[in-house]
Amino acid sequence: MTQPIAAPASATPEADTSEEKRLGLWLTLPAQLLVLFIALFPICMQIYISLTDWSPLDGIPWYRAYELWIGLLNYVDLAGDPRFWSALWRTCIVMAICVPVQFFLGLGLAILFVDDFPGKRVLYSTLLVPMMVVPAVAGYMFFMLFQSGGPVNDLLSLFAGRPVTIAWLSDPDLALFAVIVSDIWQWTPLMFLILLAGMVSVPQDQQMAAVLLGASWTRRFFTIVLPRMKTIIIIAIAIRVIENFKVFDNFYIMTGGGPGVATETISIYIYKVTQQELIWGYVAAIALAILIVLSIVSALAINKMKGAK
Amino acid sequence: MTRITLENLGRDFGEFTALANMDLTIADGEFVALLGPSGCGKSTTMNMIAGMLEPSHGEIRFDGRNMNGVPMAKRGVGFVFQNYAIFTHMSVRDNLAYGLKAQGVGRAEIARRVGEIAELLQLSPLLDRRAAGLSVNILQRLAIGRSAVVEPSIFLMDEPLSNVDAAFRAVMRSELKGLQRQFKQTMVYVTHDQLEAMTMADRIAVMDHGKLLQVGTPLEVYNHPADTFVARFIGAPGMNLLPGRVTGGDGAPVIDLGAAGHSGALRLEQTGDILFGFRPEEVVPDANGPLAMQVTAAERIGPRIILHLAAGDHRAKVVLDGETPAPQQGETFRFSVPERSVRLFDAQTERAL
Numbered sequence: 001m002t003q004p005i006a007a008p009a010s011a012t013p014e015a016d017t018s019e020e021k022r023l024g025l026w027l028t029l030p031a032q033l034l035v036l037f038i039a040l041f042p043i044c045m046q047i048y049i050s051l052t053d054w055s056p057l058d059g060i061p062w063y064r065a066y067e068l069w070i071g072l073l074n075y076v077d078l079a080g081d082p083r084f085w086s087a088l089w090r091t092c093i094v095m096a097i098c099v100p101v102q103f104f105l106g107l108g109l110a111i112l113f114v115d116d117f118p119g120k121r122v123l124y125s126t127l128l129v130p131m132m133v134v135p136a137v138a139g140y141m142f143f144m145l146f147q148s149g150g151p152v153n154d155l156l157s158l159f160a161g162r163p164v165t166i167a168w169l170s171d172p173d174l175a176l177f178a179v180i181v182s183d184i185w186q187w188t189p190l191m192f193l194i195l196l197a198g199m200v201s202v203p204q205d206q207q208m209a210a211v212l213l214g215a216s217w218t219r220r221f222f223t224i225v226l227p228r229m230k231t232i233i234i235i236a237i238a239i240r241v242i243e244n245f246k247v248f249d250n251f252y253i254m255t256g257g258g259p260g261v262a263t264e265t266i267s268i269y270i271y272k273v274t275q276q277e278l279i280w281g282y283v284a285a286i287a288l289a290i291l292i293v294l295s296i297v298s299a300l301a302i303n304k305m306k307g308a309k
Numbered sequence: 310m311t312r313i314t315l316e317n318l319g320r321d322f323g324e325f326t327a328l329a330n331m332d333l334t335i336a337d338g339e340f341v342a343l344l345g346p347s348g349c350g351k352s353t354t355m356n357m358i359a360g361m362l363e364p365s366h367g368e369i370r371f372d373g374r375n376m377n378g379v380p381m382a383k384r385g386v387g388f389v390f391q392n393y394a395i396f397t398h399m400s401v402r403d404n405l406a407y408g409l410k411a412q413g414v415g416r417a418e419i420a421r422r423v424g425e426i427a428e429l430l431q432l433s434p435l436l437d438r439r440a441a442g443l444s445v446n447i448l449q450r451l452a453i454g455r456s457a458v459v460e461p462s463i464f465l466m467d468e469p470l471s472n473v474d475a476a477f478r479a480v481m482r483s484e485l486k487g488l489q490r491q492f493k494q495t496m497v498y499v500t501h502d503q504l505e506a507m508t509m510a511d512r513i514a515v516m517d518h519g520k521l522l523q524v525g526t527p528l529e530v531y532n533h534p535a536d537t538f539v540a541r542f543i544g545a546p547g548m549n550l551l552p553g554r555v556t557g558g559d560g561a562p563v564i565d566l567g568a569a570g571h572s573g574a575l576r577l578e579q580t581g582d583i584l585f586g587f588r589p590e591e592v593v594p595d596a597n598g599p600l601a602m603q604v605t606a607a608e609r610i611g612p613r614i615i616l617h618l619a620a621g622d623h624r625a626k627v628v629l630d631g632e633t634p635a636p637q638q639g640e641t642f643r644f645s646v647p648e649r650s651v652r653l654f655d656a657q658t659e660r661a662l
Contacts, residue, residue, distance in 0.1 A: 205394040208361065212381055212388045213408035213459060223407070227398045 050284035074285035087269040095244040098183050106191030110199045131189040139253030142182040172262035179251045179263050198232030238301035311371045311462040312337045318367035320353050327353040328519045340496040342510035350519040351499045360384050387456030389466040393448045397441040408459035426458045464494045515539045537659040549625040551585045568621030573599040582656035589628040591650035598645035604636050
């Protein structure tokens with residue numbers, strides 16, 4: 001404090017001396033630790049439980065689960081669990097159908113909505129309604145729609161000219177089709193919303209410049225609009241891939257994962273194992289495996305995004 | 310290379326008239342600057358020439374052909390946007406080749422023409438660089454090159470220097486003028502900066518409130534402004550305009566300027582109220598001069614001194630060179646205005662007499 005000030009305070013970043021940095025670290029440390037704790041505690045707990053054979057029915061608290069230590073046995077079981085692998089595979093199929101369909105529908109709608117037309121606002125609001133429906137309610141809606149005496153069959157009867165009674169939700173292939181339709185109905189609006197935001201933000205003068213250089217609509221779309229939307233497209237697809245991995249509500253309500261395991265996705269499988277079989281150590285192992293898969297997906301998306309910059 | 314004719318051109322936006330009754334012919338290969346303050350209709354005019362905007366009335370003709378309703382892609386117009394609108398996600402080469410590719414020119418031909426234009430604009434070493442992050446003068450050359458490579462007959466530029474810092478503007482001005490000489494295209498240049506218009510344009514079209522006020526060479530516009538707006542707008546500082554009254558009968562009429570004195574003897578036909586105009590640079594300090602005003606401020610800017618003068622309701626500015634002994638603030642400055650420097654305007658219509 002008694003030292004004279006040697007140099008005038010400078011506005012450059014170099015003014016941050018290491019001392020100031022250290023002080024900053026100490027001041028923010030409690031908050032950082034708290035965030036770290038909140039983020040990491042469940043994961044650490046999960047890793048811990050996954051290495052044991054613990055179940056809430058065993059009568060010992062979770063932190064003493066080490067008494068039931070079984071090492072990597074849960075993971076070995078998981079690797080050889082055909083129901084796990086089929087649920088994972090089914091989730092991937094659902095994703096591989098839902099995400100592209102939602103993307104192209106959303107992109108098409110965004111193209112239609114980027115220019116003004118009469119009635120745009122009303123139509124726009126209407127299109128966003130499915131996204132706001134509670135997924136469980138959407139599940140019940142589609143459950144009703146796809147009943148053998150339901151509106152879908154009624155509509156088909158109208159076209160076929162004779163009564164159609166397809167048992168949508170009890171046929172393994174058709175049930176998967178039905179749940180996929182419900183997911184597309186509910187989440188295309190989100191894709192549309194994100195893609196429209198991206199499309200609107202493409203600089204108008206660049207498109208104008210391209211027009212003046214004689215570029216057709218198609219050429220402008222593929223050389224200016226799409227490349228400029230790259231980041232937002234990656235974000236939209238990544239969100240839907242991750243969300244699709246976690247799909248549960250409407251699937252569970254429409255089919256309960258059935259018939260048999262025909263629509264059992266990874267979330268439904270985890271739920272069943274937890275609620276019905278109560279082997280929590282095993283569930284922790286599955287959840288961890290999924291977390292790792294999703295982390296890889298996110299990392300790939302972030303990597304792509306950096307490339308797009 | 311095309312002659313542009315604007316005939317009775319106008320554009321309304323609802324109740325608002327952005328441009329009214331514009332008549333202007335721009336000769337083949339001519340560089341015309343549309344000059345005026347914000348909202349004067351200069352950009353509206355340019356957007357209509359480009360085809361981005363349809364006129365509410367009147368006609369645009371290129372070499373006599375009516376362009377109304379012709380889509381902008383078919384007009385053969387090169388447009389350099391205010392912020393250049395460079396495709397920053399592409400390389401310099403792809404930017405330059407964009408127009409040629411869009412027009413279906415063959416690969417070899419594209420490579421040749423892109424190479425040529427890059428050479429001309431000194432962009433060759435940068436061809437494979439991404440356009441993002443290039444400096445602003447390179448972006449400007451790239452924007453010009455991208456438009457020029459498709460060989461438009463008309464070049465339109467919308468305030469291309471407004472994003473550039475003042476020191477760099479001088480460099481860019483001479484560069485632009487040089488490029489226009491090389492390309493020999495008809496050029497329409499929109500600006501609110503009179504220095505750009507004065508230094509680059511063959512002719513200046515001064516506009517205000519949707520009206521074309523005067524068209525002429527930079528010197529004509531400077532020396533013989535058509536009305537008081539042009540007189541004030543051109544020049545830095547603009548022309549002094551003092552309201553006065555012709556007195557003195559047939560023998561030696563003078564303009565009585567009240568508290569500021571009088572104009573000195575002039576050959577005049579007018580009588581009654583009049584606006585007495587003179588350029589701040591053309592004032593002669595004169596201890597016996599007929600004009601006397603109080604110095605309210607004296608700004609010394611390098612080699613020049615700008616005196617702010619007041620007398621009664623009259624305000625004026627005078628520019629003296631640094632050598633002249635200048636009066637201090639509060640003193641009275643006596644001066645005369647040589648008769649050849651006097652510009653007179655009608656007190657009612659504000660038009661030049």
